[in-house]
Amino acid sequence: MNITTNGEAVSIDPLTVQQYLVSLGIDPRRVAVELNLDILPKAQYETTLLKEGDALEIVHFVGGGALRG
C-alpha cells in the first residue's frame, strides 16, 4: 500500500507505526510522529495500523539555536 512519509511517496506492507519505525531503523523514543496532521502519542504507536493514503511526518531533534536550522 502507498503512504507518504516526510513528503515522500513510499510503498509498504501493512504495518503498525511501531513496526514501520523499527523497519526504518528509527528508535521510537527519539522521534515524534504526526499522522495525517495530528500528533500520534507514543503510547499509540503499537496499536495504530497504517492505512492506504496515510501521511506521516517523523521528526527528531537536530542541532539548532539562534539561527535557521
Next chain:
Amino acid sequence: MPSTNDKLVIAGREFDSRLMVGTGKYADFQQMVRAIEVSGAQIITVAVRRVNISDRSKESLLDHIDQKKYTLLPNTAGCYTADDAIRTCRLAREAGLSDFVKLEVLGDEKTLFPNNEELLKAAKVLIAEGFTVLPYTSDDPIICKRLEDMGCAAVMPLGAPIGSGLGIRNPYNIQIILETIKVPVIVDAGVGTASDAAIAMELGCDGVLMNTAIAGAQDPVAMAEAMNLAVRAGRLAYRAGRIPRKLYASASSPLAGLIA
C-alpha cells in the same frame, strides 16, 4: 561571592547558569559537546526536523546530550507562520516530553526578524495548550509587554539580527523592556563576542542565548569559555552597581597631605 544565590528562575525552574546555547553549526558532535560543557549552560536549544528516512546512518543529536544534565529547549526556527510554529511545538513536546519551547516565527529570510503578529497568535494557542513559551521577539517594549501579559514565561528580545554578531544594537530599548517586564528578559541573537554578552548582562538582562557566536568562532570551545566568563562578569557587575558616568575626572587618591 554575590553570585551564589543568584539563580535564574523560569516558570518555577531554577538555573545556575544565565547563558543558553544552541547546538547548531558545529564541526562535529564532539566539538559541540565540549563547547556546551565549557560554556556552563544548562539550557540548550535544539531544532525539530524531519528524520531522513533514506539515510539512517547519521548519529542522533540526543545520543550526545545528557538529558539529565541539560534542559532541552526546542525551537521553531525556520517557521514563518503561527500554524507551522504551533505544529512544530506540538511535535517537539511529543519528542522531548517537556513543554518548554523557544517560539520563533520569522518575518523574512534576509533579516530573520520576527513576525510579531504571527508570534502573538502562536503564543496564545500554545499557552492555552499548557506550553511554557519563551518567545524570540523584536527589541520592542510594547510587544514584549503583550507577550508577558499573555502568559509567556520569559521574553527574548533580539540584540541584533540572528547570526549577525552586531551585538546589542539598541541598549536603550532593552533598558525600557527591563523596566517594564517582570518575567526573565533574555537577549536572544546578535551576540558576536564576549563583550556583547557582558553588555547585555550589565544592562540587567536575566540571561543571554547564543549559537553562532560560539559555534562560528575559530575556536568554539575557547569562545564558549569566554562567553561563560562574560555572562558571569556582566551579571556580577550589574549586581555590584556601576559608578555613574561623569564628564570630568574625580581623583581616586586623597587630596590631603600632598607634598606641594
